[in-house]
Amino acid sequence: MTARAKCLAALVFLAVLGIGPIPTTTLLGFYVVLRRPAWFRELIQDLYAEAEGPSKRPE
Numbered sequence: 592m593t594a595r596a597k598c599l600a601a602l603v604f605l606a607v608l609g610i611g612p613i614p615t616t617t618l619l620g621f622y623v624v625l626r627r628p629a630w631f632r633e634l635i636q637d638l639y640a641e642a643e644g645p646s647k648r649p650e
Contacts, residue, residue: 594637 608615623631 594641
């Protein structure tokens with residue numbers, strides 16, 4: 592599954608969760624900004640690598 596498809600699936604899932612009383616998207620945003628997890632940085636690098644063409648990032 593491409594990084595773009597993963598992001599789309601996650602955003603759809605968060606949109607469905609956002610209907611409830613707990614602001615999950617806001618909490619996830621705070622987590623990403625405050626903790627700067629490695630998985631988020633890797634996801635962003637994968638998105639940009641897909642946009643540029645073949646993967647230049649070593650696995």
